[in-house]
Amino acid sequence: MASVHPRKNRDNEVTSYQVKWRDAGRRDGDPLWATEKFDGDEEGAAAAAIFKAAVDEAGQRWPAGWVKGQGYIVAEEAGADDDARYRFRAYATAIVENKTGIEEHYRRACMRELETHIFPTFGECDVRSTAHFSSATVRSWVRRLENTYVAKGRGPRNRKMSPKTIRNLHGLLSSILTEAVEEEPPLRARNPCERTALPRTDDGGSSPDDEDIEFLTPEEVAAIRDRLTLRQDQLMVEVAYGTGARYSELTALAPYLLVDDDPARMRLSIHRAWKRDGAGGYYLGMPKSKRGRRTIRISTSVVEALAELRREQHLADDDLYFTGDQGQRLHASTFADRWARAVKKAKKEGVLPSYKHPTPHDLRHSHAAALISAGHAPTYVQRRLGHESIKTTSDLYGHLLPETDDAAMATIETALAGGRTTLRAV
Template sequence: MASVHPRKNRDGQVTSYQVKWRDAGRREGEPLWATEKFDGDDEGKAAADVFKQAVDEAGQRWPAGWVKGQGYIVVEEAGAGDESRYRFRAYATAIVETKTGIEEHYRRSCMRELEMYLFPTFGECDVRSTEHFSSATVRAWVRCLENTYVAKGRGPRNRKMSPKTIRNLHGLLSSILTEAVEEEPPLRARNPCERTALPRKDDGGSTPEDEDIEFLTPAEVAAIRDRLTLRQDQLMVEVKYGTGARYSELTALAPYLLVDDDPARMRLHVHRAWKKNGAGGYYLGMPKSRRGRRTIRISASVVEALEELRRDEDLADDDLYFTGDQGQRLHASTFADRWARAVRRAKKDGALPVYKHPTPHDLRHSHAAALISAGHSLTYVQRRLGHESIKTTSDLYGHLLPEADDAAMATIETALAGGRATLRAVASA
């Protein structure tokens, strides 16, 4: 088996990573051991890990198409023209940079992920090559990602990459290779990503903080809210839990969006959200999807929270309800830090189970859970949350439907009692 060895200088700093293995493909008189060197940064470590996997996949031989010290090299045929555009780095960059119908921050995010996790492995590969891009090489890359440690926020790199992140990176690779398949004429016969078995978040070995959703009970929401020290933060929890709005939508709310033509049926327009502009800044634009532009009923507690904010801050109609110290957009990380401190206090006081690791976004999930658990339909929850598709709502919250559990338990109990399950009566029109 190949192995990865960090090479350090006198100060103990890693200067490079070396992959070493017994070369099964060596000829008589050649050295027994083969080695390849990679940079000493995080990208170099990731590239070394993937190369090790490729060596193991190749039976302790140099991977096909790899040239020592240079990586995967494309041999150009005479008269073939400019072959460099088929190298993955150039091809993927061109695909992302010319893609239409996406926001600039998403384009930048794709390029960042390519640089960090795809180019170190596939950068010099030929998108046409069935050796460079095969089921085996894609599997080896995914296997490496499963063993890659990343940081949460500004913390240390001590968490394995989540299955969701791996799926997103694999999807990015797959989308680029799909473009190669659909070129005219096609550059490839098929997309090898289609045959990759991807990790699931429930495959075992995951920790609670790796889960995507944490449902909170009303008492747990109150416990966290009461341990926030700023009144604005407490009211934000009230409004977010009471509306299920996304953070970007919540922090874009202003008094003029409150519809009070019927005091008994107060409503709130959720018609805008903070969006990244692709240059490190933000602007007020449309919500996440077409259905995200919605008007929802709000309860008396939410109305009281919004009225308190307006009264105490003397807000004009177009002023934001939730802002930073200087009236600017309230950064998500700023509120998240204060939220995390409140969560730690709630756990210390025994008001929140230690195994729960909620984020502010979990208030949105908990809002949906409260509605569904009380018997409200998925369609109603979909429209209230602004999901583009009912499938999204069903995938996230369908398991919470109480009537489904009730019917299932009745069926199982009848079967265990040795009888036949009775058919449910259907009311005639």
Template sequence: MASVHARKNRAGEITSYQVKWRDGGGRDGAWQSETFDSDDEQAAEVFKAEVDRAGNRWPPGWVKGRGYIAAEQAADDAYRFRVYATRVIDNRTGIEDRYREACHKELKKWIFPTFGECDVRSVEHFSGDTVRAWVRRLEQTKVLRGRMPDGSPKAKPMSPKTIRNLHGLLSSILNEAVRAEPPLRNRNPCELTNLPRIDDSGADDEEDVTFLTPQEVHGLRSCFTLRQDQLMVDVKYGTGLRYSELTALAPMCLIEPEGPQAKLRVRRAWKRLAGGAGYYIGTPKTKRSRRTIRVSKSVTVALAELEESAALEAEGLYFTGDQGQRLHYSTFGDRWGRAVKRAKEAGLLPRHKYPTPHDLRHSHAAALISAGHPLTYVQRRLGHESIKTTSDLYGHLLPEVDDDAMATIETVMSGVRPQLRAIV
């Protein structure tokens, strides 16, 4: 059931009333809330009763922060956004079940609280103003991302990328309404929204990527107590594979391990079953992710040691849990965290760095780029779908860019035409 809470300032004066409830009434339902002015206690109580009557959901026709924005408080069930959006995602083709499940979660957590009970046909419920107001609230929302120096969770504003993804999900559903036969809407109001720029998120986003030097990787590696973990660091740092790709590797993935041009075929990755019922080995999700990469001698030596120590068959996994099962990220992550702590205590890792296992992939890319290898090569090696992804993440690491730019500027400042450079 919903409840009404009086919010007070330090002087003990009531500043507002907040109605709180869990979406759907279940223990695992996301917390929802609506706020009323200090002189609107009766309105808060009335709203609480409406929430209870709606089954611990937002009352039909109510938009968060605005109230009822249309005379009709209940849309036909088929056109209520919660029902319509759920049907659209359930019937969407060409997507994996994991992505379908993720869409449902995003809808439930971020979109239904505002638009769930609105009529998808209504130009009042879905307008440029209501969509912009929703985006503005997302910009003001704090989410847990990363850790503070003491290890506690760090609350940060929702990133522009996340906001754009949520807006894109809403827009895709309203596009279905526009394209319906007959059309349910004349236009998509999401087209009127100015979204936050990806590069406007500030320096904090840079903290989400931690680059480790070769010396720091070596020091961190030495702080693992299990040999398999040390070899896992070697292979991940030496290949830049994603965790799901790395832990799906088997001897059959290695081509010509004894030759001078040993390669790894990256054609397998762990994937989550729909509903979180477990994992299975499938193909990486994009064409670029399915790739073949050259590997160095250190990587082949590490894989050979793993294969020999476990007497692996061709399809046996190099990296497993204690019982030969999939090595869960949380299991390795716990051991990673302990190794990071030991490395800091030993002075092998700076105290301001809080790397994750995924940062070995970033550090692999940084090592290649800092040595002058082109972004296109790094893109293909990492399996990025777009060169823009590679450039956005690592372009600032190109070592020769500033030097070459300064040389060009100095040349033109002296009145001389700069020499044309070949582009690799």
């Protein structure tokens, strides 16, 4: 409950009244107390009592429409300039542009998503309005996204927007409205996005298609590799499939990152990746996450591929293994175009199913699939791939875990038969 506190001077005279309450709209870890100040006369005391009641009625939150230090302000009194400030386009742009702790390419990506998918619907809406932003309007927007067709890569717009993309867009909208709720005082009482039912990313558990993943068998990987015309591209497929490295990590590899202190247990240090600088360029920086900095064991085939690259290209320790024609960073689209031609040829020759549409990134997924399908622990795969969370690994590849674990089935069968299970020494 809110409470009214008279504030007195040294002469014990009331100079003001302060309404104080624990703000239910604050997040955990933020200061809990909110206050508002009123004059110390009789009118101030009455206003403080009325405001206290309004806070209690609002569930220990700032009353809707109240501006700290000014009182209730309706839209007409706020003026055209204030209205323009709270138009979603202006408000969201300011939030994204002033956000700290993010990379510039992510800031630009957020603005692209806002311009493409959110501003056309909500751009001119008032962020304070419960009519403009309600559960109904957000649901309607999500429904429209579910029926939006997009392209994969440079292909035609013939694929419905994936549930993952819809969730990302909804999350971006929600983050902007959360900022409005957490303004001091709040611009809104609640975030309507919190009540939106979103499409499932696992397609009801039937397939991984919603994640746009294509799992390739070793034979299919070899078929695509053999139809690439450049030897460097063929060796890149070997290393990508053999390590599960992301493209940005793969193209940042150099000979000095090969750890050869034990020839029988060769390892590869992955501690850098190409990053966008926000101005159309790239630089070598940290991988995607802290766990992205990792050192992994590599197989004989990967060791031989790296050795061939260094030998044939006469590489120094800090030279890149994979480069463009002039020794520059190998742009993803350059390799993707050559990969697409190899995929097309493999389909035409009948060595790759026509329904599969793999991208270079699917080599990383296929690396994980090969390990998990053979029974290797998800935790091991998580660390090898550099996933920040085991949940990511489980969500993407959990359905690939072996379905027939003889020891587990024997235990269950014994229990169902009414017998006593035998403890196994570990």
